[in-house]
Amino acid sequence: MNPTVIGVVGAGTMGRGIVQLFAQAGHVVRCHDAQPGAAAKAVQAVLDQLTKLVEKGRLSADALAAIRGRIHVSEDLASFADCDVVIEAIVEDLDxxxxxxxxxxxxxSPEAILASNTSSLTVADIAAACEQPARVAGLHFFNPVPLMKVAEVIAAVRTAPAVVETLRTLSEGAGHRAVVTADQPGFLINHAGRGLYTEGLRVVEEQVATPADVDDVLREALGFRMGPFELLDLTGLDVSSRVMSSIYEQFQQEPRFRPSSLVPPRVAAGLFGRKTGEGWYRYVEGRPERPPARERPAVPAGVSVWIDPAASGHGELATLLQAAGARLEGEPARADLGIVQPWGEDATSAAVRLGLDAARTVAVDPITPLALRRTLMLTIATAPAARDAALALLAADAVPVTVINDSPGFIAQRVIATIVNIAANIAQRGIASVADLEAAVQLGLGYPRGPLAWGDHLGAERILAILRAQHAATGDPRYRPSAWLVRRVALGLPLTTPEAAR
Structure with missing residues (x-):
């Protein structure tokens, strides 16, 4: 079936976006809303938006006239009789x-497809009310619909394969990348995005770093558009809190999705984010107030530094420190400062393993490019003089430095390893193909890489080592590695190859 007539029920923000998307793609679209006059207002809003595109030269007047002829206001559901597909975008209420x-x-008609734009309900629960559940699927878009170029096609347990294929073709014909996902909590994109939030919150919960520290490292050093706390403020902590709790409960309290105890008190206090003027940040005229940058101390005269020769970034770090005025020392006992670069290990454990003086030891994260932002981790015993000397040397060329407390895996390693691990478990469970998973995360979440591609970039064996070190250090099952990841590392298989998808 090649759908040409599409019904949209629900004239809110999402419904309007869906109407615009498919009308622009050449389909006849009928819009209905239970509230009198709402559908007419929605259609007019769509036409007003398209008129602005004409004024900007991004749409021709002839194209707008054609679209205007394809959009129709439906006063009742009876006018949907000729629809090939009906997409529901009403309130998130199962009944x-x-x-x-x-x-x-x-x-x-008996051949028509019924699709729900639900973001949180199980599609099978909706389909259970139908005489023909095989024709029911999810078709989940993201706001703003015309600009977010991804759509989740959700196959419930009784959805016919032909329905999935039709919705995939329909979405891609409208210019969106369709990703097919099983009917599981969070579907694909919200499921894959749990790691950024949960691990970012965990870092702050453990007093490793501040929300601004976490955001700065992930945004500036790793290329995220926004850090987790900036995103939580944007979406609203009241909304995000419900999503976090819902996914955790729907996955039978899976530890990987455990919500943070930091969230409920902030929700109770009304610290929702931008819409309330204060969340993890305070907003003045819509702009977040950020903490002042840490003052950069002067480089101590004649300071000597020992760098762990096993460090992956030894050469680059040595060049940087020498340019800042440090003298390299071959024996740690004779150096004023010892620097390690562990993977998944905290600075204190690295100092003990190497027989270093913890008071003179610091760690530098090897995952973050030194040219962008540097993360300096202290042991629990690092002396202020050693901390200041390390900060002075690392910040001498004006590249920003984030100073954090001891943690297995710094900030970036913890978050990336968690993201990759959750993605590996999605692949293990067959919730989506590797290709759809990678595309969904990049298009739907704006990550600079797909999660499994990130694992390949850093090395899957290194991701596994980080997870195992965190699991050993904390005993927390949230860090247990996915069997899918373990097996591919054992065989030396990349995470994104067709072989890895089987």
């Missing part, structure tokens, strides 16, 4: 959606 789908089944 309301079930009632709507029962009503639609009485109107549309």
């Amino acid at each position: 309301a959606k079930r009632a709507l789908f029962r009503a639609l089944e009485a109107v549309v």
Whole structure:
């Protein structure tokens, strides 16, 4: 079936975006809303938005006229009788959606597809109200629909394969990358995005770093568009809190998705983020107030430094420190400062393993490019003089430095390893293909790389080592490695190859 007539029920923000998307793609679109006049307002809003595109030269007047002729306001569901596909975008309430789908089944043809734009409900729960559950699927878009070029096609347990293929073709014909996902909590994109939030919160919960520290490292050193706390403030902590708790409970309290105890008190206090003027940041005229930069101390005269020769970034770090005025020392006992670069290990453990004086030892994260931002980790016993000397040397060329407390895996290693591990478990469970998973995360979450590609970039064996070190150090099952990841490391298989997808 090649759908040409699409019904949209629900004239809110998402419904309007869906109407615009498919009308621009050349389909006849009928829009209905239970509230009188809402559909007409939605259609007018879409046409107003498209008129602005004409004024900017991004759409021709002829194209707008054609689109105007394809969008229709439907006063009742009876006018959906000729629809090939109906997309529901109403309130996130199971009873309301079930009632709507029962009503639609009485109107549309037996061949018509019924799709829900639900973001949190199980599609099978909605389909259970239908006489033909095989024709029901999820078709989840992201706001703003015309600009977010990804759509999740959710196959419930009884959804017919032909329905999935039709919705995939329909979405891609409208210019969106369709990713097919099983009917699991969070579907694909919200599921894959759990690592950024949960591990960022865990870092702050453990007093390793501040929210601003976490955001700065992930944004500036790793290329995220926004850090987790900036994102939580943007989406609203009240909303995000419910999503975090819902996914945790729906996955039978899987430790990888455990919400942070920091969140409920902040929600109770009304610290939702931008919309309340204060969240993890305080907002003045819509702009976040950021903490002042740490003052950079002067480089001590004649300071000597020993760098762990096993460090992966030894040569680059040595050049940087020498340019800042440090003298390299071959024996740690004779150096004023010892620097290690562990993977998954905290600075204190590295100092003990290497027989170093913890008071004169610091760690530098090897995962973050030294040209962008440097992360300096202290042992629990690092002396202020050693801390200041390390900070002075690392900041001498004005590249920003983030100073954090002791933690297995710094900030970046912890977050990236968690993201990769969750993605590996998605692949293990067959929730989506590797290709769809990678595309979904980049398009839907804006990550600079797909999660499994990130694992290949850093080395899957290194990701596994970080997870195992964190698991050993904390005993927390949230860090247990995915069997999918363990097996591929054992065989030397990249995470993104077709062989790895089997």
